[in-house]
Amino acid sequence: MKREIIDASQLELSEKVVSIKRVTKVVKGGRNFRFTALVVVGDGNGHVGAGLGKAAEIPEAIRKGKEDAMKKLVTVKLDEVDSITHDVTGKHTGASVLLKKSPDGTGIIAGGPARNVCELAGIKNIRTKSLGSNNKQNVVLATINALSQLKSPEEVAKLRGKSVEEIMA
DSSP states (O other): OOOOOOOGGGSOOEEEEEEEEEEEEEETTEEEEEEEEEEEEEOSSSEEEEEEEEESSHHHHHHHHHHHHHHTOEEOOBOTTSSBSSOEEEEETTEEEEEEEOOTTOOEEOOHHHHHHHHHHTOOSEEEEEEEOOOHHHHHHHHHHHHHTOOOHHHHHHHHTOOHHHHHO
């Protein structure tokens, strides 16, 4: 899985906070509370990324999560009906997410974490199924892993040394 570097400063990114967790560390003087925020950013036009931010205050954790997500943007190949180009499965630790290509008018059929990623990537028609772990962070990362594996028909044709018409038949 190769990642191409995307300049986030030129994109109009929107963000969605998937989860905020309070984390406790017990020390000699009592308990230290921190917050971790899982943030997904995307431009609604084929770019999406997820990041984790940790800080003593929630707004700071969200800001750090957004910055982390902007560093990890991936490009998503979409077809003419704003669906994915082919069915794909993504994995991250215990979570697997199955993404299925759908015809126009289907909408986004997905659970919470996967839905956030699909909406911010600009996908309008997709069916997803979360398999295995339902940990929000792992489901988001598995979804992004699946989206990064997508190939356009042109790329597949070039790899196989055939024309796009031969592959689509």
